[in-house]
Amino acid sequence: MKLSAVLLFGPWVTTASLVKRGDLAPAATTTDSAAVASATRISAQNATSTNLAPYNGNSSAYYLGYRGEDFQRPFAKYWNPTIAPLFDEFLNGLVASPWANALAYIAHEAHDYFTRPGYDTLENGFTITENGTVVIAVRSEIPQMTGESFDWWFAWHQTEAARYKLWNPVAHAYVWRVPERESSKISIGFIQPETLGFNQTSWPALGIETIVMGHILIGSKSILCIGARDWLIPT
Structure with a gap:
């Protein structure tokens, strides 16, 4: 599976992913099914998966890696914890950055760019638009990944730190973020791809397996604000 992640930074952040199904759901089967059922809350309206544990202000309770009971x-x-080295295509794209701002696009144009045949000119690297929006693109090849497993992962991993750490063992410490000296709850509110104009009926012919899309929310910002500039769109 080709995984392309695009980030558009503005006053808000949103996440999205492209595979065969647009709906997110918890895992159907897992060795920890009881924990998944109790810890994952998905609302009918916006499919938001949140960490149910309260925030712990004692920063010593959070740490990189696994310890004791984690195992x-x-x-x-x-x-x-062994991370694969960065691939050449990404490094070359990063060195060539910033790319021409004509290659940038806003989140509401992503449905057009992502459904074009072949690859975009900007698959790895970043560019900055005239209005200051930063667009970052990364393409990864993940042959073991399917659309179904991609959907499942985005619902499963967010409910606790031990799961979240599996994503990036050397960078992810906990599902709460402490920006500078202020503590804020960060959550991802998943939304339907159609919100940004994606047409699911065209995906099979294009080889698209799924889309996962959502806002990354900090503090009390509303999940319903979809007109902002900040988006993360893995496809």
Whole structure:
């Protein structure tokens, strides 16, 4: 599976992913199914998966890596702190950045760019638009990934730090963020791809397996604000 992630930074942040199905759901089967059922809350309106544990102001409670009881979790066998090196295509695109701002686009144009045949000119690297919006693109090849597993992961990993750390063992410490000296809750509110104009009926012919899309919310910002400039769109 080709995974292309595009980030558009503005006053808001949003996440999106492209595969065969647009709907997010928790895992159908898992060795920790009871925990998934109790810890993952998906609202009918906006499919928001949130960490149910209260924020702990004691920063010493959060740490990189796995310790003690973390290794007793049923999914601990997937813990692997050895990170693959950055691939050449990404490094070359980064060195060539910033790319021409004519290659940038706003989030509401993503449905056009992502459904074009072949690859875009900007698949790896970043550019800055005339209005100051930063567009970052990264393309990864993940042959083991399917659209179904991609959908499942985005619902499953957010409910607790031990799961979140599996994503990036050397960078992800907890599902709460402490920006500078202020503590804020960060959550991802998943929304339907149609919100940004994607047409699911065209995906099979284009080889698209799924789209995962959502706003990354900080503090009390509303999930319903979809006109902002900040988006993360993995496809």
